[in-house]
Amino acid sequence: MKKTLLSILTAIALTGTYSCTNLAENVLDEASVSGLSNQQLADGNIAPVYALLPNIFLHTNYFAIQEISTDEAILPYRGGTDWGDNGIYLALHQHTTTSTDPNLLSTWNNLVQSLSRSVSAINALPTLNDASAKVYLAEARGMRAYYNMLLLDLFGIVFVKEDPQSTSTILRGEAAYNYVLSEMLAVEPNLLTTVGPGRLSKGAAWGLLARMYLNAAVYRNRTATSFTFQSTDMDNVISYCDKIINSGQYQLASDYFTIFNQDNHNNKELIFAVDQRAELNGNNRLPYFSLSGNQFPIPAYPAANGTDGPAITPDFYQSWAQAYSPKDPTVDPRFYRQNLSIYSNPGDSCVAESNFNINRGILRGQQYGLLRVNGAFLKCPNGNYKVGKLFNVTRNLPTVPVNFTEQVDFTVAGSNYSTGYRVEKYEFSKKSTSGRNLGDADISIIRLADVYLMRAEAKLRKSNDAASALADVNTVRAARTFPTTTPALTSMSLDLLFRERGFELYWEMVRRTDMIRFGKYEGTWTEKTNTDVRKRLFPIPQTAIDGASNIPGYLTQNEGY
Template identity: 75%
Template sequence: MRKKIYALLALCSFAVLEGCTDLKEEVLDETLSAAKLTDKQAADGIIAPVYARLPDIFLHTNYFAIQEISTDEAILPYRGGTDWGDNGIYIAMHQHTYQSTDPNLRNTWNFILQGMSRAITAINTLPTLKDANAKVYLAEARGMRAYYSMLTLDLFGLVFVKEDIGETSKILRGEEAFQYVKNEFLAVEPDLDANVGPGRLSKGAVWGLLARLYLNAAVYRNVYGTANFKADEMDKVIEYCDKIINSGQYKLAADYFSIFNSDNHTNPELIFAVDQRAELNGHNRMAYFSLSGDQFPLPAYPNANGTDGPAITPDFYRTWVDQYSPKDPSEVDPRFYRQNISMYSNPADSCVTDVNFNMNRGILRGQQYGLIRKNGVFLKCPDGKFKVGKLFNDTRNRPTTPVNFTEKVDYSTAGSDYSSGYRVLKYEFSRKSVSGRNFGDADIVIVRLADIYMMRAEAKLRKSNDAASALADVNIVRAARTKPAPALTSMSLDILFKERGFEFYWEMLRRTDMIRFGKYEGTWTEKTNADKLKRIFPIPQTAIDGASNLPGYLKQNQGY
């Protein structure tokens, strides 16, 4: 039997979906592959590309932008009238006026479909290889195709089904799409390995994704209507959450921010994640995206500063304040903020070694302190240590204006200045980065154990209003952290929605949560659009144009 190994994949057969790119498919025939690759090498080489687009999908300006900036959590104004203008795409994303020409939507669409293409190539190639890992890899490839399909269903309201790269995909929506993704996950679960780590699709990862899929099924089958959460589907959520919890394989992290550290690949709370270890393919600016242009997290890199990107909205910040008033949320909830060294809040200059310099984490407010840079170099104390002190907007040519983050952030001149809005530093910057800025080796969380408890709690509420059991699940998560947040005394869907915000802010779950909880048509800072058609995004115009030779094949979503 003639053996073909597809390297680098893709495709012009998928170009009807992506809009044609310059990606090329190289087919290695039997002679060439036999001369250069063992079956083990071929199997390893064919599964790796299936995951390789995840870092691109989860890039701070792709999936993060459309899952967070479209919500009440994040806002990215036109900073100082000069930065992050980008033809208004971040303003449109936040105000729900996004269009089919949005480049972040296009890029996310392309990367998802490229990942799907690579999965299909692997599905067709792996059965021809006589390697011990081929069966597990085949299950992973098919499961990843289902995961990519789940993303297109959630974001764009459709799923593409094909078994060979050369075929034209069948398009499914609604109930059919949900059933397809579900059945694909169920088909691969028996053959997946339980112990491959968070960077690959494991049994636990598929259980978590099935729980998430069942929880959102009511939305996926009727995206513009009122969700009807079926009792049997909520039972399935509970069933798969129970499997994960009862497996004993995962553990809630006592240190909340350790979940997002640069060495989090072995954190026991992670179930499924984007593997970004430095020796692999990490390149995400999640740690820098929100910081000031005058915050420099790494003493070794005087050019690695923040981007003055998105801030949290005052609306989201007020949910924390209202929860814990009259106490400050930083005094009560370990998820809100962690101060790493007291020098940050010391108005006097201080001195610190490079290994002891660590940024504060969480939600950053008020006057900021850090490494002081003048004329391109960091100032040092007489003993050679780095000087830490009050920061000013030097990089913005405002050397007398403090970096003092304010609660107010909006699209007014004052509200879009460089210091407007409280910022978020959740993922840790990488000390192993080769550039100091562009490479991040923290795994980006897709599913973690806290979400399993929260999903189980939600399913119990939606099925039978079992508030007592739901409350217990939420309080398990709260109690797990060092200096735990006080236990809640009551539970409802509104309380749970707020609690999900506290636990998962900046983790790219907010848009999906808001739609499921009926909040996405609400009003928040600079957003009043209540159009239900905006629950899913427009299909990129490049994809519509690429499919124009197939009349009626790829129709634009309603309202675009």
């Protein structure tokens, strides 16, 4: 008897690309797994199903696709040398991406490989005589649906595959949507409520189902001039959101930024997340991606700095500024968290290592931090670390301050190292062994605040129940009480709800999907004027199409590319 444990890549995968055709398997006989219990075998089958989630959510993969393509984030050609990458980030923002974009290919590869691993687990788990196998089977099947859900959202296709040796069937449009929906509905009864956010739980399935129903109008008719949100779909959104809210399992955090701390795995607001705990070798660069190359978040590692990556657009910043005018957006504790007291008290320029934490949220203006000279951080006479005004020393611009400005664009001036307000939402890992590895803050996929906002949106779209929608939005706002309470809103509309989703969920990889659903993706913002509705989908990577060329017409390019 043989047991299938893991799928391996196809021959084409050995060249760095993956195809959903002709997937081979690595079949291990009993001799190779002698001594393993059925529980261990079951664990060995389910682990690979989740293993590539950190790669999918890497800063240059799913994050870039979902954020830099929107009005929320922009990544210029920094200093004329950095982040050029043959213009892929400029094109992503301007909706001129091509099928050769390497970040699209990387995301595609990780998704289809995860599908392959899910199919292998689905076929192996029923052969194991262990109580966990039934639950793992539901999780593997549900994760297959989730990976297809991402493919549907990004590329407009899903792959249907039951037998690892068979060729996948490709579905598009409403058929693709119906397949993903039916798969998630089928596994939901067999999922557990007692697992953490890093596994597909019953609550996670409810959240994903709510998200599917909310986006159903988009998935059914991607290029529609206006989307038709069916009443039954909105009822289902409300129903699944009710299940989550009424379960009592989840809780809105009073301190907003704790949701994104390095120790957030047990944060009760998380429903479904990428498990990044250090013991699992999490390695995500989201905390580094936006910071200056002269910001050093961990005193123990003077070589670990930011990358001067993406900033928020002036358009997105103005949505905050105009919402709270004449007050500063910092009246909303989700906007900014001051951790370095030197901002408010210049005398506090000596900080113990254990007390040093960089500021969080949206960073504006002159930045302060650890001062590095000749590769080492300066210290005060008492041994604490010296904190002061930062300059662009690592960019060979020692007299130019790290002073983040609202302006950022693709001009020479707008692409300087300090242009654009930056985002530091996820916390750096204090368990790192290099200052760059072990990004152990779990990355949120679905959390309770999103559930309230989805329910509010469904109420508005179904019956224009602004009062109930406002109550849901203000429930989220009222929960954020540290260091001050988020001000309540007095009215609600779809435009206000879209704005609120930006305030609550910025930098969390939902913006592109939100913009499409709210009919704003063809709008104009900094450095973007493209209005082609076909850009709601990305091009299928050309190497994937070439890899499937042995079956004529099997994998065709999306319209407009």
